[in-house]
Amino acid sequence: MGGNLSAQDEPASKRVAAALRGRIEKGELAAGSKLPSEREIASEYEIARTTASAAIRLLEQEGLVLRQHGRGNFVRETSPLIRLGGDRYSRKYRGGPTPFRRECERAGLTPRVEVLAAEQARPPIEIAQRLGVDSFTESVLQRSNLYFADDEPVQVVNTYIPWAVAEGTPLVERKQTGKDGIYGRLEDCGHIMTTIREEVTARMPDHREREMLALPGGTPVLQVIHTSIDQNQSPFEVTRFVLRADRNGLLYQLAVD
Amino acid sequence: MGGNLSAQDEPASKRVAAALRGRIEKGELAAGSKLPSEREIASEYEIARTTASAAIRLLEQEGLVLRQHGRGNFVRETSPLIRLGGDRYSRKYRGGPTPFRRECERAGLTPRVEVLAAEQARPPIEIAQRLGVDSFTESVLQRSNLYFADDEPVQVVNTYIPWAVAEGTPLVERKQTGKDGIYGRLEDCGHIMTTIREEVTARMPDHREREMLALPGGTPVLQVIHTSIDQNQSPFEVTRFVLRADRNGLLYQLAVD
DNA sequence: TAGTGGTCTAGACCACTGG
DNA sequence: CAGTGGTCTAGACCACTAT
Numbered sequence: 001m002g003g004n005l006s007a008q009d010e011p012a013s014k015r016v017a018a019a020l021r022g023r024i025e026k027g028e029l030a031a032g033s034k035l036p037s038e039r040e041i042a043s044e045y046e047i048a049r050t051t052a053s054a055a056i057r058l059l060e061q062e063g064l065v066l067r068q069h070g071r072g073n074f075v076r077e078t079s080p081l082i083r084l085g086g087d088r089y090s091r092k093y094r095g096g097p098t099p100f101r102r103e104c105e106r107a108g109l110t111p112r113v114e115v116l117a118a119e120q121a122r123p124p125i126e127i128a129q130r131l132g133v134d135s136f137t138e139s140v141l142q143r144s145n146l147y148f149a150d151d152e153p154v155q156v157v158n159t160y161i162p163w164a165v166a167e168g169t170p171l172v173e174r175k176q177t178g179k180d181g182i183y184g185r186l187e188d189c190g191h192i193m194t195t196i197r198e199e200v201t202a203r204m205p206d207h208r209e210r211e212m213l214a215l216p217g218g219t220p221v222l223q224v225i226h227t228s229i230d231q232n233q234s235p236f237e238v239t240r241f242v243l244r245a246d247r248n249g250l251l252y253q254l255a256v257d
Numbered sequence: 258m259g260g261n262l263s264a265q266d267e268p269a270s271k272r273v274a275a276a277l278r279g280r281i282e283k284g285e286l287a288a289g290s291k292l293p294s295e296r297e298i299a300s301e302y303e304i305a306r307t308t309a310s311a312a313i314r315l316l317e318q319e320g321l322v323l324r325q326h327g328r329g330n331f332v333r334e335t336s337p338l339i340r341l342g343g344d345r346y347s348r349k350y351r352g353g354p355t356p357f358r359r360e361c362e363r364a365g366l367t368p369r370v371e372v373l374a375a376e377q378a379r380p381p382i383e384i385a386q387r388l389g390v391d392s393f394t395e396s397v398l399q400r401s402n403l404y405f406a407d408d409e410p411v412q413v414v415n416t417y418i419p420w421a422v423a424e425g426t427p428l429v430e431r432k433q434t435g436k437d438g439i440y441g442r443l444e445d446c447g448h449i450m451t452t453i454r455e456e457v458t459a460r461m462p463d464h465r466e467r468e469m470l471a472l473p474g475g476t477p478v479l480q481v482i483h484t485s486i487d488q489n490q491s492p493f494e495v496t497r498f499v500l501r502a503d504r505n506g507l508l509y510q511l512a513v514d
Numbered sequence: 515t516a517g518t519g520g521t522c523t524a525g526a527c528c529a530c531t532g533g
Numbered sequence: 534c535a536g537t538g539g540t541c542t543a544g545a546c547c548a549c550t551a552t
Contacts, residue, residue: 011540021464037518048542053519061318061474063461069519070549081458091514197510201338202459202479202502204320207278217318220477220502222459245459245477252509253454257348268521294537305523310538326538327530520548529539 012047013054019045020055024064024075035065035073063218063246079247080107082149084224086252089193094180100147100155109149116144118174120163127160130227130238141166143182146212149247153213156242165191165236182237183228191236195229202245213244220245269304270311276302277312281321281332292322292330320475320503336504337364339406341481343509346450351437357404357412366406373401375431377420384417387484387495398423400439403469406504410470413499422448422493439494440485448493452486459502470501477502 010018020041023029036044041052056073059065066074083106088099096102104111121142128135140160147155159182166172169185177185183193205213205221213221224241267275277298280286293301298309313330316322323331340363345356353359361368378399385392397417404412416439423429426442434442440450462470462478470478481498 013540039518048544049519050521050543051541053521054540056519061461062463067519068550070517070551072518072550083456086509086511089513193513195510195512197508199340200457200479200507200509202477204318204475204477206319218461220459220461222457250457251454252343252457252511253452254343254509254511255452256346256450270521296537305525306538307524307540308522310540311521313538324538325531327532327536329531329537515552516550517552518548518550520546522545522547524542526541527539528541529537531535531537533534533536 012045013051013058016041016045016047016052016055017058020059021062021064024059029075031075031077033075035075037072057217060217065218066216076246080109081249082107082109082154082247083249083251084241084243086196086198086250086254089183089196089228098181104149107149110151112148112151113176114146114148115174115176116146118143118172120172123160126225127238127240130225131160131162131235133162139163141172143171152247154244154247156209156212157239159237159239161186161237165189186228186237191228191230193228194231195233197227197229198250199225200250205242209242213242215244222248222250224250269302270308270315273298273302273304273309273312274315277316278319278321281316286332288332288334290332292332294329314474317474322475323473333503337366338506339364339366339411339504340506340508341498341500343453343455343507343511346440346453346485355438361406364406367408369405369408370433371403371405372431372433373403375400375429377429380417383482384495384497387482388417388419388492390419396420398429400428409504411501411504413466413469414496416494416496418443418494422446443485443493448485448487450485451488452490454484454486455507456482457507462499466499470499472501479505479507481507 020035029035038049038052038056041055042049045052056065056067060067064076066076068074082103084103093099093102100113101111119142120139123131123133123135123140125135131140133140140163143159145157146153147157161171169189171177171182171185201223202220203223205215209215209221222243222245226239226241227235228237230236277292286292295306295309295313298312299306313322313324317324321333323333325331339360341360350356350359357370358368376399377396380388380390380392380397382392388397390397397420400416402414403410404414418428426446428434428439428442458480459477460480462472466472466478479500479502483496483498484492485494487493
């Protein structure tokens with residue numbers, strides 16, 4: 001063993017990664033195709049298998065390559081984006097399919113929803129602030145959903161409603177929420193959505209999210225914290241979306257001034 | 258050498274990563290503090306240094322840890338987000354500081370801009386489509402800027418304007434764009450912004466972006482493709498923002514219906 | 515069972531940081 | 534110069550996939 005024999009300028013793993021990246025970008029290695037095996041790469045470039053593996057990992061972290069245990073390493077394919085529209089809560093869509101269903105179908109994907117929970121809970125601070133409730137003394141209804149497209153999990157969605165608002169409505173039950181969804185029920189009890197506020201960030205997924213969404217390496221998530229504001233300028237519902245960034249995008253169209 | 262001595266269930270690197278993650282989440286290792294050195298971790302958990310290093314890399318990829326050559330590994334600190342508002346082009350801000358300056362100052366940061374280029378170019382296909390120009394026969398003015406906050410690069414911004422529109426305006430020169438910026442000049446020549454469309458995605462940075470933004474591992478970027486539409490419903494400008502996701506967020510507030 | 519990636523080891527030398 | 538991470542090696546065994 002021992003150190004690198006020729007420590008010129010660029011590390012071998014980066015040099016090999018760059019070479020493979022070039023072959024991918026030129027289309028010589030097409031999207032979806034299998035890369036040479038790590039042992040082949042190692043012997044081709046005269047490096048240790050560990051180093052070849054490191055090169056592949058670099059490409060994985062860039063979101064270019066998918067590693068699959070026992071199968072091989074593959075050039076990532078881009079999948080159609082589910083586009084969450086800023087107008088998804090518009091009344092013009094009332095009576096029709098839910099926003100997620102509509103957005104999935106626009107992308108040519110088959111939607112499915114799983115209700116994970118609907119329970120009384122203490123709101124996380126960041127949620128309590130936006131709802132204007134006290135995170136110690138007041139509770140909320142928390143509804144957790146997992147959204148699938150073509151049977152793959154793509155969105156983790158948590159909705160929070162002040163308990164005082166949700167109590168006594170059908171929303172507290174762990175099942176689908178009926179015609180026009182949550183917002184239909186909230187309108188039934190006097191909260192008409194007039195304004196929404198959406199705060200968007202991106203980050204790497206945490207451990208739980210990586211698991212729930214079965215995320216491969218090099219896949220960030222988009223996080224949207226959505227606040228619904230009613231006719232009295234009061235927030236009455238906050239939803240936190242965590243979206244696989246390689247499967248979801250956002251679209252806002254708005255008038256200026 | 259040889260294989261893992263006790264290949265029970267979880268790999269050692271993941272087990273150690275989980276242990277360190279726990280100490281970070283409990284606050285035992287505070288934000289900004291230095292982790293034990295890899296050699297210390299290795300002897301503490303009785304693993305090879307390579308394995309300790311792998312554990313650290315896992316945490317880096319989660320965006321939890323920053324590796325610094327020669328200095329040590331550190332718990333990531335969260336920095337204040339620059340919030341790009343959906344209303345940044347509103348007339349109510351005319352005559353004041355530029356949107357970036359305003360947003361930086363709101364976050365307590367010092368803004369700076371560098372004009373990288375202003376030149377006639379062939380538009381990338383994705384831009385040409387949105388501008389409604391032919392990417393082969395028509396050219397555009399491409400202006401590239403790099404935005405800094407507290408002297409660190411945080412946004413790479415490329416603006417594209419059909420050459421037919423930009424020709425003869427001061428925008429073709431490689432310098433600041435004057436009062437009310439690009440949109441002031443475009444309004445001078447008859448294009449009044451009435452609607453904007455913003456398409457948001459997140460992904461890992463490519464090689465160039467990683468370099469320009471000096472991005473550490475585990476840092477995704479937010480990409481916004483912004484289209485300005487004028488009083489005739491014609492797109493007249495497209496801007497592609499690439500934002501360090503750990504330093505920037507987006508904020509949209511809009512009326513429903 | 516063959517092939518592929520997943521992971522680990524023990525040691526070595528390089529490169530960067532900071533006193 | 535001491536300490537820390539960056540990277541590499543050669544080999545080994547495990548776990549998963551596909552036949």
